[in-house]
Amino acid sequence: MIITGDDTKEIERLKGSLFQEFEMKDLGNLKYFLGIEVLRSEGGIFLRQKKYILDILAETGLLDCKPVDTPILVNHGLQILEGAEPANQGKYQRLVGKLIYLSHTRPNIAYTVGIVSQFMHKPQKHHYEAALRIVKYLKGTVGHGIMFKKNEQRGIYGYTDADWASNPIDRRSTACYFTFVEGNLVTWKSKK
Template sequence: MTITGDDTEKIKRLNGSLFHEFEMKDLGNLKYFLGIKMLRSEGGIFLRQKKYVLDILVETGLIDCKPVDTSILVNHGLQISDEAELADQGKYQCLVGKLIYLSHTRLDIAYAVGTVSQFMHRPQKDHYVAALRIVRYLKGTAEHGIMFKKNEHRGIYGFTDADWASNLVDRKSIARYFTFVEGNLVTWRSKKQKVVAISSVEV
């Protein structure tokens, strides 16, 4: 059980009640949870999934690979082609699913993961190569994560943007957003829109 809050007295009372009713003990500050490592310092709390990244590298056989600088090629042109060679669907879905979970602490792979996840129903060799490129990018950025700290910024701020008809198959646009609370990044997403926009204004 993970208990969090800013009232230490209430947390102590809750712990006391739980210890009275159940056989349990306090393990102290949260350090590792569902593949996410919490590193605490005077600067704040840093979340990363380094071990999770290393596990993916081992499972894909890329632990000794040469890293790449970007998670996806510019103008990648990924689409479904009738004549393209198919990839192993189960293997592809397993890898992309893990990359989706990894994006909980990795804003930098959100767009790339959103792109390869569009082909889960019929993955082809090019799609699998693109997913493996994300893994190769992770090899050089395994230490990356997200920082939460106290700062002077107050309030909630959101930013959003979208391209126009970038998908080569259905001409739908990709929308992206991220939100800051008290100066800390808390939500982000990159997702294909549900309808085809007629103009860039409509996007």
């Protein structure tokens, strides 16, 4: 259980109540949880999944690969092609599932992961190569994550964008949004 807040007296009271009802142990400040590293500094709290990325790189055999600058090619045009070579569906689904989980601390891959996740039911070789490109991008950005800090900016701000029916098959749009609270990114999503 993770307990968070700025009222230390209330946190201690809650922990005391929990210790009376359940057999629990206080492990101190959160450092690592479900593959997410939690790093504290004077500047704020930084979340990243460095070990998780390194595990993906090792599993895909790309630990020594040359990193790429972007997670997807511009005007990628990914779609299911008639007669294209199929990919191993289980392997593809495992990789894309890991990338979906990774997007919890990496909003910069949310759009790309949304694109490759559209082909989970019938992945082809070029879809798998696109997913591997995301992994190669991660190789060059292993230490990236999200920073939560106190700052002077007040309020809640949201931004949205859409590509307006750019999918050549079904003419559907891909939309995304980002929400900032007190200047910190707290929600993001990319969806077809």
